[in-house]
Structures are given as structure tokens and as C-alpha cells.
Amino acid sequence: MFQTLVFHEIRPKNELDLGQRPIKVADNYADSLPLALYDELSHFEQRIRQLVENGSHFLTLDDVKAFYLNGTTLPEKSILLTFDDCYQSLKKFAYPLLKQYDIPATAFVATGWLFDNPSPYDPAVSRVLAKSELADMSDVFAYANHTSHFHQRKGTTESRPMWETTDAFIADLKEANAIVPITDVFAYPFGLYDQNTVATLNDQGFYLAFTTKTGTNDHSTPRLELNRTIVGQFTPL
Template identity: 60%
Template sequence: MFRTLVFHEIRPEEELLDQPRPIAVADGYQDAMPLPLFNSTSHFKQQLAFLKAENYHTLTLSEVKAYLFAQQPIPEKSVLLTFDDCYQSMKEYAYPLLKEAGFNASVFVVTGWLYDQPHAYTPAVSRVLSQSELLAMTDVFEYANHTDHFHARNGLKSRSMWETTADFAADLAACNQWVPIKDVFAYPFGFYDQRTIDTLTEEGFTLAFTTKSGINTRNTPPLELQRDVIPFNMPLQAFKELFHS
């Protein structure tokens, strides 16, 4: 069994004062990142130090598939670290901290949001990275599908829930033209329905991640794997209790 953790932005606390922070993406989609989806660098360092001290193994998506479908064992202390959306802070702060700890992570990419060229780091907005910047970090990060242009919301629905099945399938295929891992998906905003699951199945996806908290076992539906959102300034004791429950 294993837990999956999801992060969006890791930043120094002095950059987390003005909320919400607007996002800046290549396709022009407009939204804002709320404070709970940020994590401070100080807390992230403590969390990584705990995992390191407890000898946790950071899983790859291939190991997750082998565990679920081929009955391959995983270390007793295993965790899957994930990031969504590819904001600049992932490169600026998360990447060096993960590399220093010797950990890897899986990243869910909205390919339509990626810029053609790198931009200077801009603390005032949540700007997305470029393809070349992601490719330079493959020693730590592996990349999977988070849609091409379908990371949009309307109330408690994501775009994949109101567009046609054919259009959603086409968007998945467009994202897969870039991401190396083409059969793993993360639901934008954690929103999905049975039609979403059915489309993923038809398009050959084997794993999909929600934002529902919990421990994943071989009995967890592989297209409804659970992820724990690690919120802003989560106390270290609360973080530790995730692994002792």
C-alpha cells in the first residue's frame, strides 16, 4: 500500500502573502491559485526530511503499475510524490530540494499551458514553465497527462465533463503527443464522473488520480487512485500522521 501526495507550488513564505495569485499560461486560460494549494519551502523541507529519515521510497509510475497489475512488491515504506500544472516554482524551489533529497516525483502536465520559451521567474503570478525547462529536469521528474486544453472548470465540473466524449479523447491524444507517459492521468481539480472514467478506459489509460484522501492498495480502483493534497503550512505532526494512520 502507498499514499500519493499532491503539490502545486512550493514557495518561500514571503511570496505567499498576497492571495489568490493569478495564473499565467500559454493558452490564455484565466484562473487563480488559492492559498491552500501553496506550500512553503520551510514546510516542504521538513516533510522531505521526515520521509528521508524514515527511509521512504519514492515510487515511479512504472512501479505503481507493476504493483497494481503484476503483483510486484513495493517497499513497505513507499510514497508517490506528484505535482500538478508545472508552475515556475516547481523548477525554482521544488526541483533542487527533491534532487538534494534524492527523491523523484511524477508531474501531471497541461501541455496547452506550456510556453514555447522560458520566462524569468515571476513571483507575482503563478506562471507555467516551458517544454525545454521540463525536459531539463527529467533526472527528478517524470511527466504524464493532465489534458492539453481541458484544464478548465465551471463550478464543480471540469471541461472534460461538459465537452463531448470525442473532444475529450482528442484533447487527451493532443497531450500525449508530448508527455512520455501516455496511459496515466490526473483529473483536473479532482473533478470527474463515470463518463470521464469510461473515456479514459476506451483510450487505453491504466491509472488515473483523484484528489480524494486515502491509502492506495491493490483493491483501489486504478482509475480512481487517491491523492492527499498537502495544504499551506500543514503542521509537520499532521503530515507525519498521514503515514501512521
């Protein structure tokens, strides 16, 4: 059994006090990250320290694959740490702390959002990193598919893979897989999906896919509908 946690933006309190801000991405998709998805930096630091001090076992994607492929037993308190979208705060705040504690993590990349060149950290927007900056953090982060240009939504019920044709979704998956090193693991954009989305991933050879449904995962959890608990500033320590 294991638990998966997902973080998005990590910011110091003085930045969170300024309120919601727009995202800034290379393909010009316009949206704003809900404040509930931000985690305060001091909370994040506390969370990581507590997990380490409580004897948590930090998983890699290879560990999770082996759990399902071989039916292996995982150590108690097994946790997979994940981060979505690759905002600048990932490099500025999360990476140094995880590196300090030698903790592996997974980042799900919307590759069409990545910029060609790095930019200075901008507290006024949720700006995504450049491609080269991901390579700089590869000693901590493994990178997997979060679509290329399909990380878009209509309200809170539908993501772009759900309204596009299957062929268009497959083309987008392949575009993202040309950039990310791990090509058989996926995270649903905004956690939104339907069974057609699941079937397409299965047909395209994806082995694991993560939702944003709260809960632990065991051998009975469908590999393409794994639970993943969102951690934000209102999540109790």
C-alpha cells in the same frame, strides 16, 4: 499499499504573505490557485527531510503499474510524490531539493498551458514553465497527462472533460499525449471527474488515473480512481 501526495505551488513565506495570485498560462485560461494549494518553502523542505529520515520508499509510476499489474508487494512507507500544472516554482524550489535527495517524482502536465520560451521567475503570478524547461528536469520528474486545453473548471464541481463531448475529450487527450512521455497515466483536472470520464480513459488505454481524494491505495483501489492527498500550507507537518 502506498500513499500518493500532490503539491502545486511551493513559495517562500514572504511571497505567500502577499496572498492569492492569478495563473499565467499559454492558452490564456484565467483562474487563480487557492491559497490552500500553496505550500510554504520551509514546510516543503521539512516534509522532504522528514520523509527521507523516516525511511520512506519513493515510488515511480513504473513501480505503481507493477503493483497493480503483477500484484507485487511494496516496501513499507511507500510514497509517490506528484506535482500538478508545472508552475515556475517546480523548477526553482522543488527540483533542486528532490535532486539533492535523489528522489523521483511525477509531474502532471497541462500541455496547452506550456509556453514556447522560458521566462524569468515571476513571484506575482503562478506562471507555467516552457516545454524546454521540462526536459531540463527529466532526471527527477516523469511527465504524464493532465489534459492539453481541458484543464478548466466551472466552479468547484465540474471540469471541462465533464461538459465536453467524448470525442472532444479524446482529441484533447491525444494532443497532450503527443507531448508527454508517459501516455497511459492521467490526473483529473482539479480532481473533478465523473464515470463517463473514467470510461473514456479506460477506452483510450489509460492504466492509472489519480483523483484528489485523500487516502491510501492498495490492490482493491480502482486503478483509474487512485487516491491522492493534497499537501498545502495548512497541511500539518
